[in-house]
Amino acid sequence: MLASVDGAIGPAEQARVPITDEGLLRGDGAFEGLRLYSGRPFGLGEHLERLRSTTAGLRLEYDESALSHEISRLLEAAGPVDGVLRIVLTRGGRRILFVEPLPHRPRIARVGTVRYAPNRITEGLKTISYAANDLARRLAHEQGFDDALLVTPHGRVLEGATSAFFWVRDGRLRTPPLEDRILESVTRAKLIAVAGADEEVCTLDTLHGAEEAFLASSVREVQPVAAIDDLQLPAAPGPVTLRAHEALRQAIEAEIG
Template sequence: MLASVDGEIGPAEHARIPITDEGLLRGDGAFEGLRLYSGRPFGLDDHLARLAHTCAGLRLDLDERALAHELAQLLEAAGPVDGVLRIVLTRGGRRILFVEPLPRRPRIARVGTVRYAPNRITDGLKTISYAANDLALRLAREQGFDDALLVTPHGRVLEGATSAFFWVRDGQLFTPPIEDRILPSVTRQTLIDVAGAVEEVCTLDTLHGAEEAFLASSVREVQPLAAIDELQLKAAPGPVTLHAHAALRQAIEAELG
């Protein structure tokens, strides 16, 4: 792994920040994670726009010029790798960038539902305070599932622990609406644009009519689901899922050339 801290590039294991940084002490900061294809990031402008939105919401300073310069330097040093680019900005004023390998995930996943109440004050902000999401993932895995599906105490299905959620009914692709206080995912919006996904409120009862479902994110692209709790889906992957993934790949190829 290769990292940059305020423009100083070196092995990630040697990167250092002060222990007094409130990004470390309080989880106060912003971040983005995006996929690298032969060293080229997909959706970079959209991710940087969301980062700026998060920083504005957190009242966190963002030096866009310095970040852009350091990002270009890190990508040049990393070379034509397939991996994940992380951008982390802390309350202590650190700009942390690093390139890491793609995580290993099953091609087809089973998800367990976890009760979750969104934090209203940080709606729409991608902060580094991810303890709740990570705990949801651990709770699901303790029950033998691969990932977590976040569901409100009132039974509304929201999203995965680190991904957007899509399901299929009568051949139509759906995803929960932003108004349900889910993260405005870059990959989610791309799939709405290129695969014709429709926003619709989703409940656990809704899912009993689902034919297919999948999780989507910048890093995983599209991950088909075989089961949600005890509900076994008819197809994993099904034709709508396969079409959505193909449309996403076409969008990636069109942007990166």
């Protein structure tokens, strides 16, 4: 695994940041994770745009042109890998990049709901404070599920711990609206553009009428959901999920060539 810290490239295990960095001490910083297909990044422009918006929200300054240059140099050094490019900007001023292998995930997920309330002040910002998201996933694992589905105390279904959520009813693809304070996922926006999806409030009751559901993110693309708590979905993957994934694949092919 290769890393770059402020432009110095080397093995990730040997990369170091000072322990006084508030990125480490307080989870204060911004990050992005995007897919590399044979070394080519998908949606880099959109991810850099979201990074810009996260850093503006956090009042975190960084050198954009140095970051772009360092991304190009790291991708060149990494070669034609299939993996994930992670970009982290810390309050201490570090620009951290690394190329990591794809995580192992089941092809089809069973998800457990976890009560979660989005934090108003960091709403829509992709900060490195992910302890709550990771805990949600851990709690779901403890219950024997593959992943967590975040649901507000009022029963509004939001998103996965690190993914957007889609469901199908009456043959139509649907996804919760951004107004529900979910992350503006790059994959979600692509899927809405290429597969068509209605933005619609989702409750746990709504899901009882669902025909299909899936999680979506840059790293996993589309991951069909077979069960939500003790509710078994009729098909995983169902036809709408397969069509949406195929449309996303074509968008990826078209961009990376």
